[in-house]
Amino acid sequence: MASDSDIPPGLGDVKAQVYAQGGNEHEWRPFKHTRLYTNAFIIEGNKLLLGFKKRGFGAGLYNGFGGKVEPGETPAQAARRELQEEAGIDAPLEYAGRLFFVVTGVESVFDIRIYVAREYVGVPTESDEMRPRWFALSEDSLYARRLAQSDPQADPPIPGQVAPPVPSVDGDLPDIPYDQMWADDIYWLPHLVRGGCFVGRADFDEGNVMRRYWFGSVPHCKGD
Ligand SMILES: Nc1nc2c([nH]c(=O)n2[C@H]2C[C@H](O)[C@@H](COP(=O)(O)OP(=O)(O)OP(=O)(O)O)O2)c(=O)[nH]1
Numbered sequence: 001m002a003s004d005s006d007i008p009p010g011l012g013d014v015k016a017q018v019y020a021q022g023g024n025e026h027e028w029r030p031f032k033h034t035r036l037y038t039n040a041f042i043i044e045g046n047k048l049l050l051g052f053k054k055r056g057f058g059a060g061l062y063n064g065f066g067g068k069v070e071p072g073e074t075p076a077q078a079a080r081r082e083l084q085e086e087a088g089i090d091a092p093l094e095y096a097g098r099l100f101f102v103v104t105g106v107e108s109v110f111d112i113r114i115y116v117a118r119e120y121v122g123v124p125t126e127s128d129e130m131r132p133r134w135f136a137l138s139e140d141s142l143y144a145r146r147l148a149q150s151d152p153q154a155d156p157p158i159p160g161q162v163a164p165p166v167p168s169v170d171g172d173l174p175d176i177p178y179d180q181m182w183a184d185d186i187y188w189l190p191h192l193v194r195g196g197c198f199v200g201r202a203d204f205d206e207g208n209v210m211r212r213y214w215f216g217s218v219p220h221c222k223g224d
Pocket residue numbers: 037038039056057058063064065066067068101110112182183184185
């Protein structure tokens with residue numbers, strides 16, 4: 001376990017096993033206001049549903065479905081609402097992790113609760129904000145070995161878990177488009193797919209550049 005002093009500020013009182021950290025800034029940036037967000041991923045067999053963000057923050061990138069937690073909502077309620085609004089589907093979402101991002105030029109800090117479901121109801125449908133698309137969850141796609149070569153820690157084991165083999169995909173779905181996603185996603189998406197829980201923080205400059213990052217796995221998924 002990382003000692004408490006290693007856990008980046010913002011992640012609260014959590015016990016985590018660090019598996020990746022780095023960047024060229026040596027101090028965590030100070031922050032004042034945090035804002036709660038959600039982000040939800042749907043897995044069906046060996047496929048992963050992402051949405052192409054058409055407008056707003058992160059436009060032009062693929063991501064899970066989500067947005068701001070509104071007053072009076074729990075993060076879990078917000079995650080389900082956003083999934084419905086952005087992708088037209090409902091799903092029994094389960095909490096998978098928490099991410100904390102400080103972004104140059106954005107006054108409040110992103111405190112994001114991540115969810116996953118392995119079943120859903122409805123038909124993924126394009127909305128004003130997102131265009132849903134399925135991607136392959138083959139071993140190569142998930143771990144993006146080409147991209148990860150320079151950073152072997154991007155493919156960490158989950159303590160206490162034996163990694164199940166990720167089945168290969170029939171058909172010709174595209175690989176997970178890590179080069180069109182937020183730069184941090186490659187560090188935790190494999191954990192999510194394999195059923196692990198995680199926490200992490202990254203301090204970003206504009207242009208999707210991580211200046212300092214830290215990711216850890218946590219033994220138990222706790223969230224609301
Ligand atoms: N995977 C991933 N998701 C991120 C990162 N940074 C970040 O904000 N997100 C997610 C959190 C939210 O799901 C989404 C940003 O929320 P949003 O701006 O779309 O919020 P919203 O839908 O409430 O916005 P709006 O209706 O007010 O336009 O992007 C990141 O580094 N990785």
